[in-house]
């Protein structure tokens with residue numbers, strides 16, 4: 519009998535294609551973000567929830583507006599030292615605060631998930647009525663600070679709010695989206 523001649527079977531073509539396709543997708547979803555972002559952890563694990571719920575401190579004790587309307591933002595060592603000028607327990611983060619930062623006069627280099635590039639103008643005063651979580655990760659209601667993903671190229675965090683997210687709320691709430699509002 520004469521053997522039937524066949525081209526490469528359908529499977530022989532489809533399978534390598536699928537393998538390549540799956541590899542590309544996997545790289546895009548898993549590999550590329552891994553390469554683009556490096557994960558950093560906060561210098562201290564500050565327990566937001568404990569401080570607010572159990573130790574009775576208000577958000578505004580640490581995050582408040584100065585009389586001139588500017589935002590004080592992050593608390594200084596002095597603020598923490600009102601209660602932690604020396605360690606009251608053997609908690610490693612509390613001891614680290616006292617020994618590595620307070621006693622050495624070095625401010626804690628907190629990582630801010632929401633820092634924007636210099637060409638963006640932002641003030642908290644215009645956003646007093648909005649929830650912190652409209653723009654920030656919800657750090658206030660947890661004891662575990664989320665990991666901070668730094669974009670290796672831009673050096674900004676992955677959580678930094680994108681222009682279109684600012685604009686979406688401005689459009690919704692009738693605030694201006696003229697370029698010079700946010701870019702001075």
Ligand code: HEC
Nearest residue numbers: 563564565568573593597598600601606607609611612615
């Ligand atoms: C009004 C007082 C007060 C202030 C201000 C304060 N803390 Fe605390 N903190 C406490 C109390 C009370 C505890 C529980 C007892 C302890 O661990 O010393 C505590 C515990 C801690 C702990 C151990 C983890 C835990 O929840 O038990 C760390 C770390 C800590 N604080 C860091 C800070 C830092 C950093 C600041 C400033 C951003 C700060 N604290 C500001 C009262 C305060």
Ligand code: HEC
Nearest residue numbers: 564569570575576577580628629630631632650654657658
């Ligand atoms: C004792 C001081 C203290 C109190 C009280 C406090 N915070 Fe904070 N907060 C901090 C410190 C320190 C950081 C920086 C580290 C971090 O991101 O948690 C911070 C950061 C933040 C950030 C910025 C996150 C970002 O984008 O980097 C938000 C939002 C915030 N806190 C919300 C709150 C809310 C809401 C409350 C009340 C429920 C609160 N905080 C109470 C000390 C405090």
Ligand code: HEC
Nearest residue numbers: 581589590591592630632633634640645648649650652653
């Ligand atoms: C409309 C968006 C928005 C809201 C609402 C908002 N923030 Fe912010 N926050 C930002 C942006 C944007 C930055 C970064 C500013 C920059 O890069 O100069 C920032 C920075 C911060 C910082 C870092 C320190 C500083 O001042 O630069 C802290 C702490 C903070 N915000 C806490 C809060 C807390 C607490 C609330 C709620 C009471 C809040 N924010 C509400 C957008 C917001």
Ligand code: HEC
Nearest residue numbers: 638639640644648652653679683684687688691693699700
């Ligand atoms: C959750 C809603 C919301 C988000 C998100 C938001 N904004 Fe706004 N923004 C407003 C509102 C509402 C006003 C108008 C406030 C007023 O007129 O008093 C405003 C006003 C402003 C102004 C004008 C301030 C002034 O003094 O006139 C600037 C600048 C601004 N926003 C920048 C930003 C930037 C940058 C972002 C993103 C990082 C952002 N906003 C995200 C709601 C938002």
Ligand code: HEC
Nearest residue numbers: 634635638679680681682684685688694695696697699700
């Ligand atoms: C409501 C605030 C807001 C308005 C209005 C706004 N921008 Fe932006 N813009 C931002 C923020 C926040 C960033 C930084 C975050 C990002 O890159 O998305 C940014 C980033 C940019 C960048 C850099 C983008 C990049 O990928 O590096 C350009 C260019 C820019 N804006 C141009 C404009 C122009 C042109 C307009 C007017 C049509 C405008 N923006 C209006 C908030 C705003």
